[in-house]
Amino acid sequence: MPELPEVETVLNGLRPALEHKHIEHVELRRGDLRWPLPENMGARLTGSTVENMTRRSKYILIGLSSGETWLIHLGMSGRIQVEDRTLGQFHHFTAMEEKHRHVIVKMREGACVSYIDPRRFGAMDLCATAQIENHVWLRNLGPEPLGNHFNLDVLFTAFQRRAAPVKNVLLDQKTVAGLGNIYVCEALFEARIHPNRPAKEIAKEQVETLYHKIVDVLRQAIAAGGSTLRDHQQVDGSLGYFQHNFQVYGREGAPCFACDGKSEIRKIVQAGRSSFFCDHCQS
């Protein structure tokens, strides 16, 4: 599922249910997602207070009073559902959701948080908060695209040593952290850069445009609650709506909005992933 905007949306929805609340009970319905869950995860979470919640790239980081941080990645199909019966919130889980509802966390204050992940490409871990920067999932990540350390020079410098197609370089989380297939396609279209262009050959002026478009498209997607294609929902079950703003993603064969039908959107496969673009507008 989720790229940065979807994870940000989930995190913000999760905040009122968890932040400064107490974990009363944890039910693990299976011992693994993509990898085994951390040793004694249930016991290590139970009894803790959630002190803070942040996002790094596509990871949700939940800081606990125990001194550990709970890392959650939603993989491709992971989602989180929050219910709070003390607030009259009740979710009816479909048979499919119930079947893949792998982790259930009950808070003393009333919220019940379910992690649902059919494909199980998601992952969880626990790590001493003091060591979080060195966690193997986080230590090689590039800068946050909406943070202070991402700017034109960082992006241009990263591009200079990469001969691979710019599409692939942007999907590499070491270049910039949190982009996925959808938002890379959209940002490249907005910057009018062909996804096949070798990153190192793109002029600085165009990289500057791309830098701004990456930030724009992510901000807009967050404002729209992310994009709902199949799996992504907000934690109350409501849908994101940025998919209605897609210019190229998933629009193979449809007329390009920018050149007014002079060309239609094409799809190619790069590094095993579909790229959507307009031949006429992007070069």
Added chain:
DNA sequence: ACCAGCTCCTGCTTGC
């Protein structure tokens, strides 16, 4: 160091 290809898993869509 970089890069492309393969892999994990399940459900939905497409094509015969």
Added chain:
DNA sequence: TGCAAGCAGGAGCTGG
């Protein structure tokens, strides 16, 4: 209608 192949938003691993 039935069935198999192909496809999906991520990312670690392998071998060149």
